[in-house]
Amino acid sequence: MNLKEKIDRTKMPRHIAIIMDGNGRWAQKKGNQRIFGHKNGVKAVQEVVEGAGEVGVEYLTLYAFSTENWGRPKLEIDALMTLLVSTINSETETLLKNNVRLLTIGNTSGLPNNVQQNLKEIIEKTSKNTGLTLILALNYSARWEILNAVKTIVTDSKKSTFNIDDIDSEYFEKHLNTSGIPDPDLLIRTSGEYRISNFLVWQIAYTELYFTQVLWPDFRKNDLFDAIIDFQNRERRFGKTSDQLKDR
Ligand code: FPP
Numbered sequence: 001m002n003l004k005e006k007i008d009r010t011k012m013p014r015h016i017a018i019i020m021d022g023n024g025r026w027a028q029k030k031g032n033q034r035i036f037g038h039k040n041g042v043k044a045v046q047e048v049v050e051g052a053g054e055v056g057v058e059y060l061t062l063y064a065f066s067t068e069n070w071g072r073p074k075l076e077i078d079a080l081m082t083l084l085v086s087t088i089n090s091e092t093e094t095l096l097k098n099n100v101r102l103l104t105i106g107n108t109s110g111l112p113n114n115v116q117q118n119l120k121e122i123i124e125k126t127s128k129n130t131g132l133t134l135i136l137a138l139n140y141s142a143r144w145e146i147l148n149a150v151k152t153i154v155t156d157s158k159k160s161t162f163n164i165d166d167i168d169s170e171y172f173e174k175h176l177n178t179s180g181i182p183d184p185d186l187l188i189r190t191s192g193e194y195r196i197s198n199f200l201v202w203q204i205a206y207t208e209l210y211f212t213q214v215l216w217p218d219f220r221k222n223d224l225f226d227a228i229i230d231f232q233n234r235e236r237r238f239g240k241t242s243d244q245l246k247d248r
Helices: 023-029 034-055 067-071 074-097 113-125 142-157 169-173 221-232 242-247
Strands: 015-019 059-066 101-105 133-140 186-189 208-211
Touching: 015 221, 023 034, 034 059, 034 074, 034 221, 059 067, 059 074, 067 074, 067 133, 074 113, 101 113, 113 133, 133 142, 142 169, 186 221, 208 221
Parallel strands: 015 059, 015 186, 059 133, 101 133, 186 208
Antiparallel strands: none
């Protein structure tokens, strides 16, 4: 039985989020520039998008560029932006063929104009697709997202109809970039780092975390399937006891 067949389709994570890490180290190990790792990371992106679609994952969020990544050398930032645009252009047909809908989270208005324009076009073109929703986190950080939500809520609160007791989790979530998207069931981080790095901090309150030593450019469908199988062997208790879950 191959790994894909071992996946229990009745216990699928609806939403998988991935911190794609290790591109730079992968390239340096091969005696190459860091950007060589990013270029090879695109193959891993293609694999997870395809793999997630094949097994019926509904949402896949990829951390492609954090607000902190602006601190990298200009050459690397420029190369990442160029890679993003070229990948969007070369993958549009495949996304359309595979019924993938593309969304973004993050402060995309802070991205270069050509990146914004390319994103706008592909988001429009794929907007009617009903298969996998692929969400790219771009110029994203969780603290930025949460602060942004607070600012909007405070602005709203100046309206006379506002009642402070209306602010519950549901209300708050409506002001996050991920409004309408279920919280991730599974978060994967590659490259053997055990950190969240400002990614989806509100949304991962009950998410299962999976860390692998595999460097992102080496990540393949089978690595995704391994993570899903691991997830399916866990007991998610959401604060309850194991016995309470059995009684359901
Ligand atoms: C982390 O590795 C990776 C990134 C900051 C960028 C991820 C980008 C891609 C995979 C390519 C394009 C993506 C899309 C969605 C088209 P790192 O550079 O931090 O690696 P290191 O920790 O080894 O230095």
